[in-house]
Amino acid sequence: MKTLLKSLCLFSLIFTSFLYAQTVTKSTFLVKGECAMCKERIENTAKKTGAKTANWNANTQQLEVEFDATKTSADQILKKIADVGHDNEKFAAADVVYGNLPSCCHYDRAPSFLKKEISSKPVKNDHQFFVRGNCSSCKARIEKAAASAGADSATWDAETQIVTLNFNPEKTSADLILKKIADVGHDNEMYTSKDDTYKNLPGCCLYDRELPLGVKSDLVHHDEAPAPKKDFSQHADHFDKSIEEVRLIKLADATALSKKETGLTFNIGTKELLKAACCNLSESFETNATVDVSFTNAVTGTKQLKMLGLDQKYTSLTKELLPSIRGLAAPYGLNLIPGRWIGGIQLTKGGSTVVNGYESITGQINTELLKVNEKPETAINFFADANGRLESNITTTSQLNEHWSQSLLLHGNATLGKIDSNNDGFLDQPTGNQINAAYLLNYNDLEHSGLGTHFGISFVKDERFGGQTAFDKKIDRSQQNAYGVGIDLSRFEIWNKTGYIFKGKPYQSIGWMNQFTTHQQDSFFGNRNYWGNQNTFYSNLVFESIIGNTNNKFKTGASFLYDQYDEDYLTQNYKRTETVPGLFFEYTLTGLKYTLVAGARTDFHNLAGTQFTPRLNFKYDVLPKTILRLSAGKGFRTANIFAESQQYFGSNRQIEILGNGGKIYDLQPEIAWNYGASVQQEFKLFNRKATLVADFFRTDFQNQVLTDLDISPQKIVFYNLEGESFANSFQTQLDFVPAKNLEMRLAYKYYDVKADFLGGKREIPFMAKNRGFFNASYATDKTDKGAFWNIDATLQLIGKQKLPNLNANPSEYRLPEYSKSYTTLNAQISRNFNKNIRAYIGGENLLGYTQNRPIIDTENPFGNYFDAGMIYAPVMGANVYFGLDFKF
Incomplete structure (x- = not known):
């Protein structure tokens, strides 16, 4: 009888642990911040929203959280973090809330970590790539070039520097589309445009070719010292895993x-x-x-x-x-x-x-x-x-x-x-x-x-x-x-x-x-x-x-x-x-x-x-x-x-x-x-x-x-x-x-x-x-x-x-x-x-x-x-x- 009771207790413990393991989720998200005050604010907000543990790293801009999926969700946690002033990959903070943060917490909001909502049904032919550009003229030129290369649809975002492509692999390919985009003057993660083509772009479209892919040209006007290392690998579906890191270098003024x-x-x-x-x-x-x-x-x-x-x-x-x-x-x-x-x-x-x-x-x-x-x-x-x-x-x-x-x-x-x-x-x-x-x-x-x-x-x-x-x-x-x-x-x-x-x-x-x-x-x-x-x-x-x-x-x-x-x-x-x-x-x-x-x-x-x-x-x-x-x-x-x-x-x-x-x-x-x-x-x-x-x-x-x-x-x-x-x-x-x-x-x-x-x-x-x-x-x-x-x-x-x-x-x-x-x-x-x-x-x-x-x-x-x-x-x-x- 004692052996049976011990077995039942052990089984109950293992079963309970198994159930708990099924509901506890470990996730990593990109959350913007700058200093020790940001770290304290982000982690405390995550815990108040139901996270068991929360650890935010200022260098990588990554938040690691553990939470019980039956009690809260990633969306709830990230929404609350945005509510207290920190942009992340799912939600952006309100301008007023961001403006009210202490000046030491004012991170750069561009490029954005924000990811577009994806349909619950997986779309195998929907792809994202980094493409350089500056303005609305760039957007029109990039999307037109993608369409001429066979893309069913193309949406380029100036904030994230990402183009989202929808195409039929039997009719065209990402390689052909990005080649066509480079031909009209826009560097991307696969091809670099010719110098003459780039120089013939209108003045408003001349992005900074020295910056890392995905970084907006107007960052050269920021006035603070070089930013810490940040991980942008989650932005691109075709990120090269052989590269250990992508570094955002904010060019300081003289x-x-x-x-x-x-x-x-x-x-x-x-x-x-x-x-x-x-x-x-x-x-x-x-x-x-x-x-x-x-x-x-x-x-x-x-x-x-x-x-x-x-x-x-x-x-x-x-x-x-x-x-x-x-x-x-x-x-x-x-x-x-x-x-x-x-x-x-x-x-x-x-x-x-x-x-x-x-x-x-x-x-x-x-x-x-x-x-x-x-x-x-x-x-x-x-x-x-x-x-x-x-x-x-x-x-x-x-x-x-x-x-x-x-x-x-x-x-x-x-x-x-x-x-x-x-x-x-x-x-x-x-x-x-x-x-x-x-x-x-x-x-x-x-x-x-x-x-x-x-x-x-x-x-x-x-x-x-x-x-x-x-x-x-x-x-x-x-x-x-x-x-x-x-x-x-x-x-x-x-x-x-x-x-x-x-x-x-x-x-x-x-x-x-x-x-x-x-x-x-x-x-x-x-x-x-x-x-x-x-x-x-x-x-x-x-x-x-x-x-x-x-x-x-x-x-x-x-x-x-x-x-x-x-x-x-x-x-x-x-x-x-x-x-x-x-x-x-x-x-x-x-x-x-x-x-x-x-x-x-x-x-x-x-x-x-x-x-x-x-x-x-x-x-x-x-x-x-x-x-x-x-x-x-x-x-x-x-x-x-x-x-x-x-x-x-x-x-x-x-x-x-x-x-x-x-x-x-x-x-x-x-x-x-x-x-x-x-x-x-x-x-x-x-x-x-x-x-x-x-x-x-x-x-x-x-x-x-x-x-x-x-x-x-x-x-x-x-x-x-x-x-x-x-x-x-x-x-x-x-x-x-x-x-x-x-x-x-x-x-x-x-x-x-x-x-x-x-x-x-x-x-x-x-x-x-x-x-x-x-x-x-x-x-x-x-x-x-x-x-x-x-x-x-x-x-x-x-x-x-x-x-x-x-x-x-x-x-x-x-x-x-x-x-x-x-x-x-x-x-x-x-x-x-x-x-x-x-x-x-x-x-x-x-x-x-x-x-x-x-x-x-x-x-x-x-x-x-x-x-x-x-x-x-x-x-x-x-x-x-x-x-x-x-x-x-």
Whole structure:
């Protein structure tokens, strides 16, 4: 009896399991999404609709579900998922629901995953194929060609790029129909149309032949980074199973304004950097409207960036998110990062995150170096210009194994030409050379072990000589009468960044960054000597997690900054050591239409005292294509008056410091608040995507170290602000595509920058109130071999600028109150012969405008009135350059 009961129980269990197995269904569906919030929303909705398990993968865009077919169905689950905003292969989300998703969840809705309903009766002769096209004219042409080849019916969908064919296999075949479609100009998964046929299509029908099959041409106008891998194999009945994956590559714009970032952040890619010569970081912004680039003086040939109407020193310049161009590196550091080493630049206007430090006042510019992208690559670049400047770059990135990759970056340049175009007896640019090398090693196993690390080391040696043409660097200065300038720089950096993502918690991570830098400058300007050495150690520990769910994220951690300065100016020595331990916390709240980032840090500066730095950024998606941003934040820094004023060392002005008891040059630290607001609007112009951005920022200084050039033409006087100092910045920028392959950018900027100097409130010198900007870029269609032309041009209008008061000088050595307005034009033409060879030729300052008498009293360089620092316009006339790029 017991045996019988056991048998009945076992039989019942097996039978029940069998019945359950018959009703439990395992299925995989394509569901669109973008981020961790999407994953949570999709999986929770599926489970609420009856799914036993649900797992959505952002990379493959696939949802794996198990459900009891007696209680729910695939249609019910997918319908509910569409109801909360996620398109899938059976249902599309309502536009209103999609628009109300948080901006980080806004996936690309084209191409669609949606499949057409198929009759319950199987139709053996109904087939689907990928066919490229753009518009209603394409649809008519494709369907007509299919009909002429014997198809009973043909329906082409522009959204999915799929043609559905119904035909009798005894009368025709898919091969014949697709051949006929290719003959009228439309590439498909079996045949490619002839070039002449494609080129003769109407302009609206010219799809992008470089995109993967099934991807709409207008995707090239999207502005985000490359999309993750996605599986499109279920779209086609005749998908080639020998291909492991089909990858949707969303082509990034040259400069893209991120819609997801809370701050006003521009991502500058290599495409933008190739629009100009871009020999170093200072020249990487020639085609960018946000940053102003200007020469600092007439003898050193260096350039300076300005943002929001203030000097470069108020912008945080980082490399790999580590402090880079600061302290003694401020005057020449931009020249020490070669343009061909740059993998990308992130530019943020206004106060940046507190995680990266306290020094950002007007914004942050972060430079990322080249790393392995899709495949290993070695590139060689040669550059030469008409003024005798020669450069060469060798960069190689390679994958060592599954987890390790490396980058080797080499650069060398020499300026050999002694140019004096205005015949004033002084070189227009210094001669000299630079040797630069860096090595990067990367480990990435985030997917499995959660560990990643990055190591870097770099060294640069740079020598420059300028001054009078008669100056000979080989002769001791005591034995010659000519005025000379010599600048000898050396810099060494070593850094590491290590991060760990907690297993099973993709939202929780910890990272630790460390960097050591030594920078040395040995220089002379006529009879004026300057020597400086800076040793810096920086460490930053960051922990990131959530509070409850991914709508509430936080970052917290501790940082430490050590700066040791040793400077000799003339016969006086200045030494100081700054130690700055700090703590920070940053909270991010994400709602349906808004993102709020609130952060604060406290730094315990041994010389400047305890400093509290709060920052706030708010983004609100008014509409899916209308974004409002607000920001407010505080920053502080310690001034390095000798390094940051070297543009005036090419003169005989005497330096005077009016101290007030501070511990750094007898001066107090600089403290400022920055407030900003911006509106970003996307719309259609010429039936193509356009973006309009308008922003306003104001910077108010609580304390500032003023550099006063007006007290006397023979003095530079430094003192702390007593009163008001502010900078108002307004900019509006329009990016649009008026025709195929033609991109344009228009911008206007207005600055109002004033301070209370000892002599009263005055405009800050060398700052144009009005600036205009225009950039156009045109590319021809690629040939079968991948060849194409690129033409780029940038026109800038710089308004009049307030000049220092030199009225105490004799009349021949004075300047007007304001400079004249002027216009500059840069242009470049490049030819890509294939994917591996590129040649380019271009010109800078092609309109040839130069400042009249850039150096005051050139006849007496050791006299009282000599001054080479009063520069407001180009010193050199039109310059032409040529370059070659090779990739392997």
